[in-house]
Structures are given as structure tokens and as C-alpha cells.
Amino acid sequence: MNHDVAVDESCIAAFRDLRGKREVNAVVYLVTEGTDSDVLAVGEKGNLTYEELLRALPADKPRLALYDLPFATPDGTRHHRIVSICWIPAATDDGVKSAYRHAQTALAEAVDAEQMTVVATTPSELEYHHLTSRAQ
Template sequence: MSSGITVDERCISAFWELKGRREINAVVYRLSDTLDTVIVECQSNLTHDELLEVLPSYKARLIVYYLPFATAEGTRRSEIVLVSWFPEAAGSRDKLAYTRASAVLLDALDGLSIHIQATTLSELDYHRLVSQVADQP
């Protein structure tokens, strides 16, 4: 069954730019006003704190984020993560649409397998993200 949500080509291009050239480390996606197309809201090279600052407190968003970290053994690693941002103040219609959009985006972005959902900024704390990602195979 189709969700009725499509992914704009610029979304895929932005992902490949993040994945390949690494000139950016974050792509923030949003749904169009009609909630039927995933589009790029911004793409940038942001610190973790700056990333948290660009997330709206009342609207859902999807973020692809290049997360560098060190393992408990001291090995440097990095993962590209899809974060579904569902703040409490976002409406239920938006949350449902963004849940569908996250599945469509995961299918469209080849090589993206780690998906984290968050409703508060504390759930996106750097150390908390790293602990969730480091546990992934």
C-alpha cells in the first residue's frame, strides 16, 4: 500500500552530498504544505548544538545527520542517522504524515539504516545518540 508521499529529487542529492563529499553534516527535511512531498528545508555543516537549535519546538522534521564518535574502546566511528523529530507540540496529523514520510525517506536513501525517533531535545543529547548508535551492528 502506497503512503501517497513522494521524495523530491533534491532530498536524494543532498543525502549523497552529505554521504560522499562530507562538506555538510546535516540535512533537515520537511513535508510540503500539502503533506505529500518530502523536501529539503536546509542542509549545512552544523555543530551538534546548532543542529538542536534549528529544530522547531512545535513542528515535526526529519533529519539526516552524520554522527562522528569514539567507541568505548577509543575507536573512531561515524554513522549516518535518520532522526524523526516529533515534538510534543506537533499536531497528530503532522506526526502521522511524518511517520509515513520517514519510512518513504528510508527507502529512498540508499545506505541509511539507523533510525531514531525523538520527542524532546534531551533525547537528542549527543551522548545519548552515540549510545544508541554505538549499539547498532
């Protein structure tokens, strides 16, 4: 895979849906190999529970996901924070790992929004309580 990653306009539109619509709280992206550069494309989007989001991340294939993470602070105040998850299973080829890391950066630059970033190689790194403790 190439190190240059082009962010398709549909990826930016999906992010806008995530930020602006209540019926979309998760977007899962995938990187496809192009001739001159890799291309980030929307794989799935919708209103997913956290468990459904985790099931949308294949155990053996990397994905990039944006998720509007709901959580409560210790005093009970409810919050939401957009989390950028770069899911890269440990057995992933180094070139593919690099492509997904570059895609995460390219997407963050394209949407120009503050978000918490996570790179995970094992499911335990994506446990809900780990993310919510970082989000606070």
C-alpha cells in the same frame, strides 16, 4: 496531511551530498502538503555541529533530519554513523505526526542506505550521549 509522501529528487541529492562530501554532514527536511500527497523537501543542509543541528529543529514544529554522527567507541576508535532523526514535538497534531513518520520511511526507502533511526518528541531524547550510545 496525506499519508502518502513523495520524496523530491533534491532530497535524494542532498543525501548523496551528505554521504559523499565532507562539507555536508547534516540535512534537515520538512514535509509540505500537496494536492495528492505530501512532499518531502530539503529545508537546510550544511556542515553543522550537533548543537547547530539541534537549533535547526524548531521547538514547536516537526522536522526530519539526517546527520552524520561522529563518535568514539570505548576503546577510542573514531566512527561515523548516519542517523535519521524524526523530530515530532509532543503537541504536534496526529495527522502531521503520521506524515513525518511516513516521510522518514519513504526517505529511507528512496536512498536505500543503512541508517540508525530515532523518533524524538522531547529534546532529552536527542541528547548527544543517548545517540552515541545507540550508535555503538
